[in-house]
Amino acid sequence: MTIKPLADRILIKMEEAEETTKSGIVLAGSAKEKPQIAQVIAVGPGGVVDGKEVEMYIKTGDRVITSKYSGTEIKLDGEEYTIVRQSDVLAVVE
Amino acid sequence: MTIKPLADRILIKMEEAEETTKSGIVLAGSAKEKPQIAQVIAVGPGGVVDGKEVEMYIKTGDRVITSKYSGTEIKLDGEEYTIVRQSDVLAVVE
Amino acid sequence: MTIKPLADRILIKMEEAEETTKSGIVLAGSAKEKPQIAQVIAVGPGGVVDGKEVEMYIKTGDRVITSKYSGTEIKLDGEEYTIVRQSDVLAVVE
Amino acid sequence: MTIKPLADRILIKMEEAEETTKSGIVLAGSAKEKPQIAQVIAVGPGGVVDGKEVEMYIKTGDRVITSKYSGTEIKLDGEEYTIVRQSDVLAVVE
Amino acid sequence: MTIKPLADRILIKMEEAEETTKSGIVLAGSAKEKPQIAQVIAVGPGGVVDGKEVEMYIKTGDRVITSKYSGTEIKLDGEEYTIVRQSDVLAVVE
Amino acid sequence: MTIKPLADRILIKMEEAEETTKSGIVLAGSAKEKPQIAQVIAVGPGGVVDGKEVEMYIKTGDRVITSKYSGTEIKLDGEEYTIVRQSDVLAVVE
Amino acid sequence: MTIKPLADRILIKMEEAEETTKSGIVLAGSAKEKPQIAQVIAVGPGGVVDGKEVEMYIKTGDRVITSKYSGTEIKLDGEEYTIVRQSDVLAVVE
Numbered sequence: 001m002t003i004k005p006l007a008d009r010i011l012i013k014m015e016e017a018e019e020t021t022k023s024g025i026v027l028a029g030s031a032k033e034k035p036q037i038a039q040v041i042a043v044g045p046g047g048v049v050d051g052k053e054v055e056m057y058i059k060t061g062d063r064v065i066t067s068k069y070s071g072t073e074i075k076l077d078g079e080e081y082t083i084v085r086q087s088d089v090l091a092v093v094e
Numbered sequence: 095m096t097i098k099p100l101a102d103r104i105l106i107k108m109e110e111a112e113e114t115t116k117s118g119i120v121l122a123g124s125a126k127e128k129p130q131i132a133q134v135i136a137v138g139p140g141g142v143v144d145g146k147e148v149e150m151y152i153k154t155g156d157r158v159i160t161s162k163y164s165g166t167e168i169k170l171d172g173e174e175y176t177i178v179r180q181s182d183v184l185a186v187v188e
Numbered sequence: 189m190t191i192k193p194l195a196d197r198i199l200i201k202m203e204e205a206e207e208t209t210k211s212g213i214v215l216a217g218s219a220k221e222k223p224q225i226a227q228v229i230a231v232g233p234g235g236v237v238d239g240k241e242v243e244m245y246i247k248t249g250d251r252v253i254t255s256k257y258s259g260t261e262i263k264l265d266g267e268e269y270t271i272v273r274q275s276d277v278l279a280v281v282e
Numbered sequence: 283m284t285i286k287p288l289a290d291r292i293l294i295k296m297e298e299a300e301e302t303t304k305s306g307i308v309l310a311g312s313a314k315e316k317p318q319i320a321q322v323i324a325v326g327p328g329g330v331v332d333g334k335e336v337e338m339y340i341k342t343g344d345r346v347i348t349s350k351y352s353g354t355e356i357k358l359d360g361e362e363y364t365i366v367r368q369s370d371v372l373a374v375v376e
Numbered sequence: 377m378t379i380k381p382l383a384d385r386i387l388i389k390m391e392e393a394e395e396t397t398k399s400g401i402v403l404a405g406s407a408k409e410k411p412q413i414a415q416v417i418a419v420g421p422g423g424v425v426d427g428k429e430v431e432m433y434i435k436t437g438d439r440v441i442t443s444k445y446s447g448t449e450i451k452l453d454g455e456e457y458t459i460v461r462q463s464d465v466l467a468v469v470e
Numbered sequence: 471m472t473i474k475p476l477a478d479r480i481l482i483k484m485e486e487a488e489e490t491t492k493s494g495i496v497l498a499g500s501a502k503e504k505p506q507i508a509q510v511i512a513v514g515p516g517g518v519v520d521g522k523e524v525e526m527y528i529k530t531g532d533r534v535i536t537s538k539y540s541g542t543e544i545k546l547d548g549e550e551y552t553i554v555r556q557s558d559v560l561a562v563v564e
Numbered sequence: 565m566t567i568k569p570l571a572d573r574i575l576i577k578m579e580e581a582e583e584t585t586k587s588g589i590v591l592a593g594s595a596k597e598k599p600q601i602a603q604v605i606a607v608g609p610g611g612v613v614d615g616k617e618v619e620m621y622i623k624t625g626d627r628v629i630t631s632k633y634s635g636t637e638i639k640l641d642g643e644e645y646t647i648v649r650q651s652d653v654l655a656v657v658e
Contacts, residue, residue, distance in 0.1 A: 003159070004186045008152070011185065036638065049148035050181075052615035057570070065567070065647070067636055072161055072184055074130065083159070083184045087614075090636055090647045091575065092568045097253070098280045100245070105279065144275075145240035166255055166278055168224065177253070177278045191347070192374045199373065219303070238369075239334035260349055260372055262318065271347070271372045285441070288392075288433070293467065328444045352396035354443055354466055356412065365441070365466045379535070381561045384525070390484045426557075427522035448537055449508065449559055459535070473629070475655045476621070508648055520651075521616030542654055544600065553629070553654045 003076065007088045008054040010032050012038035012071075013079065036065050037093060041081065052071065063083035063093040097170065101140035101179045102148040102152065106132035106158065106165075130159050131187060135175065152180050157187040191264065193232035196242040196274045200226035200252065200259075201267065225255050225281060229269065246274050251281040285358065287326035288334040290368045293321035294346065294353075295361065316320050321373060322365065340368050345375040379409050379452065381420035384430040384462045387457065388414035388440065388447075413469060417457065434462050439469040473546065475514035478524040478556045482508035482534065482541075483549065506535050507563060511551065528556055533563040567640065569608035572618040572650045576602035576628065576635075577643065583647065600629050601657060622650050627657040 015037050025087050039061070047058040058064065073085035099105050109131050133155070140150040152158065165178035193199050194216050225264065227249070234244040259272035287293050320373040321343070340346065341345050353366035377449050391413050415437070422432040434440065447460035475481050487505050509531070514528040528534065541554035569575050579601050603625070610620040622628065634646035 002188050004188060006183055006185055007181070009184055029624055036636075044185075048147075048149070050615075053146075053612075055612070065636075065638060072130075072159075074159060087571070088571055091570055091608075094566050094568060096282050098282060100279055101275070102275055102279055103262075138279075142243070145238075166253075168253060176255075190376050192376060193370070194371055194373055197372055210337075236335075236337070239332075260318075260347075262347060284470050286470060288465055288467055289463070291466055326467075330429075330431070354412075354441075356441060379561045380562050380564060383557070383558055387561065420561075421555055424523075424525070448506075448535075450535060472658050473655045474658060476653055479650070479654055481655065514655075518617075518619070521614075542600075542629075544629060 001076070003017060003042060003074070003081070003083075004041055005083055007044050008046055008056065008085055009044045009047045009083050010040055010056075010058055011042040011091070012040050012050055012066065012082050012084060015083065016039045037070060038064055038066060038082065040064055044086075046086075054086065058092075059068070064089045065091045065093060096169070097136060097175070097177075099136055099177055101138050101151065102132055102140055102143045103138045103177050103181070104150075104152055104180055105136040106134050106160065106176050106178060107158070108132045108176065130162060132158055132160060132176065134158055139181075140180075148180065150180060152183055152186075158183045159185045159187060171173070189264070191230060191262070191269070191271075191276055193230055193233050196234055196237045196244070197232045198228055198244075198246055198272050198274055198277070199230040200228050200254065200270050200272060201227045202270065203251070205254075206228060224256060226252055226254060226270065228252055234274075242274070246277055246280075252277045253279045253281060283352055283358070285324060285356070285365075289326050290328055290331045290338070291326045291365050292322055292338075292368055292371070293324040293363055293365055294348065294371045295363050296320045297345070300358050303316055308329045318350060319332055320346055320348060320364065322346055326368075328368075336368070338368060338370055340374075341375070347375060377452070379418060379450070379457070379459075381418055381459055383420050384422055384425045384432070385420045385459050386416055386432075386434055386465070388416050388442065388458050388460060388464055390414045391439070392460065399420040414440055414442060414458065416440055420462075422462075430462070434464060434465055434468075440465045440466045441469060444445060471546070473512060473544070473551070473553075475512055475553055477514050478516055478519045479514045479553050479558070480510055480528055480556055481512040481524075482510050482536065482552050482554060484552065485533070498541045506538060508534055508536060509551065510534055514556075516556075524556065526556060528559055528562075534556065534559045535561045535563060565638060565640070567606060567638070567645070567647075569606055569647055571608050572613045572620065573608045573647050574608055574620075574622055574650055574653070575606040576604050576630065576646050576648060578602045578614055578646065580626070593604055602630060602646065604628060608650075610650075618650065620650060622653055622656075628653045629655045629657060 003011055005028055025041040040058055043058055043060055046054045066084050067088050068087040073080055073082050097105055108155050133160055134152055137152055137154055140148045160165035160178055161182050165176040167176050192200055228246055231244050231246055231248055254271045254272055255276050258276035259270040261268055261270050285293050321361035322340055325338055325340055325342055328336045348366055349370050353364040355364050388404050419432055419434055419436055423432045442460050443464050446464035449458050449460040473481050473531045510528055513526055513528055516545055536554055537558050540558035541552040543552050566626035569577050604622055607620050607622055607624055610618045630648050631652050635646040637646050
């Protein structure tokens with residue numbers, strides 16, 4: 001069973017925040033804030049969204065930082081995923 | 095008696111959330127949240143919506159995930175349906 | 189005395205909700221919710237609305253489902269009508 | 283002294299609601315609601331409004347139904363008038 | 377010292393509401409409401425505003441009716457003026 | 471150290487409101503309201519802002535009236551400045 | 565590990581506000597307000613954002629003033645960064 005995002009949406013899975021490592025990225029604020037780094041699981045086809053051509057520059061496997069509170073959460077095989085619009089992705093982590 | 099959605103709207107029927115299966119998709123949060131996976135029953139013709147050409151990429155029979163809270167609920171022969179805009183469909187499940 | 193809707197507006201008359209029939213469409217929720225199926229009494233000419241060309245695809249005599257809360261109610265010869273925009277019509281019932 | 287509406291605006295005068303006649307249009311709700319049928323007293327020239335060309339299809343002398351709460355009220359020679367945009371006129375009554 | 381309005385703005389001075397004359401325009405509501413008839417003192421040059429070409433049709437010396445609550449009030453030599461956008465002017469009084 | 475405004479922004483410094491002079495412009499309302507006349511210290515280059523070409527017509531040295539509450543305040547060498555968009559400037563005072 | 569901002573976004577690091585120096589820029593208001601001067605660490609590629617071509621004029625190493633409350637904060641190696649859109653940058657400090 002696979003989830004295929006539509007239009008300019010991407011399916012991401014939040015990484016566990018590594019709060020103790022010195023070289024890991026940890027979100028600002030308390031340790032209980034929702035982590036913002038995620039792995040890209042699937043990418044929509046892009047195309048015309050709201051009357052504008054959208055090209056997808058995010059790729060499956062990218063590690064991304066997204067806006068807090070953006071997207072819709074779903075559960076698959078007991079794990080949580082989020083569907084966000086590509087424009088809600090702020091940066092790629094390399 | 096049939097319902098023909100207009101413009102970029104589609105008629106969907108929510109599936110019962112299978113909360114116990116390990117391979118089924120279950121929405122995040124408590125078991126009482128409204129399920130988000132639905133079967134597409136009918137699809138509007140698309141065309142010019144808000145001055146922009148909309149092409150329908152959702153097909154009758156698709157299983158889809160929609161935004162929570164989107165759409166209008168109606169009852170037909172004792173069963174509940176929802177009418178949503180195609181742009182409220184986040185992903186197709188295969 | 190006749191009412192001629194302007195631009196992309198249509199004049200509709202809500203049907204009485206048949207709450208007991210098994211094959212009738214009944215709105216979800218309590219029996220006291222406002223019915224959403226209506227008969228189309230008159231249709232505006234369409235044309236340029238908000239700078240965009242609007243073509244009328246709703247016809248007089250259509251039975252339609254509209255968004256709740258949309259439109260303006262008026263009374264004519266003791267009966268209630270509603271004026272809605274064509275874009276507030278979700279589906280045609282056949 | 284005359285009032286010349288600008289752009290896509292029209293000057294209207296509300297008719298007294300004839301609450302007792304059976305063939306008159308009376309607004310839904312209590313008898314104390316503001317009447318919505320008005321006589322058109324003057325019509326603006328139309329032209330470019332918000333960057334879009336607007337053609338005036340309402341004419342002086344028309345009897346019109348407007349959205350409740352729309353427009354600005356003014357008093358002239360002791361009588362109340364309202365200035366509304368043409369797009370706030372829902373229908374013409376003939 | 378002169379004030380030159382910019383873009384599509386005009387400088388107006390509210391007339392004293394003549395509340396007792398029978399032929400004067402008096403705003404609806406209580407006598408304490410802000411008067412809406414004003415003399416035009418200066419007119420901006422128009423031009424491109426928000427990416428759209430705006431032509432000024434209001435002239436210095438016009439008597440105008442404006443939307444309530446629109447504009448910014450300033451004081452010059454002890455007298456109060458208001459700066460409004462031309463699109464906030466509803467009608468010209470002649 | 472200099473501040474160079476970007477895009478359609480300008481750096482202004484509020485003049486002290488001369489509340490006692492008869493020929494000075496004093497803002498309406500109580501003497502404690504924020505003054506609205508300012509000296510233009512620096513002007514951004516204009517260019518494409520929100521997809522629209524913006525030409526700067528405000529010049530360094532202009533005395534301007536701005537909307538209340540617009541802009542962002544900063545402190546430089548102990549003095550307060552404000553950065554506003556050119557479109558927030560209502561008028562030039564000469 | 566590097567963070568690559570996407571589209572019209574830039575990665576900035578807030579400077580410590582030097583509240584005691586006479587030549588330093590200190591934000592208006594109390595000493596506890598969030599500082600607004602930041603060093604630009606990385607700049608996105610620009611391109612089509614919301615259907616409009618955006619050219620990046622901010623460069624890595626620029627010192628910039630941003631709108632308060634704009635952007636998303638992240639933590640990297642124990643230090644706090646912010647990701648903002650280029651249009652949230654008000655001015656460059658030289």
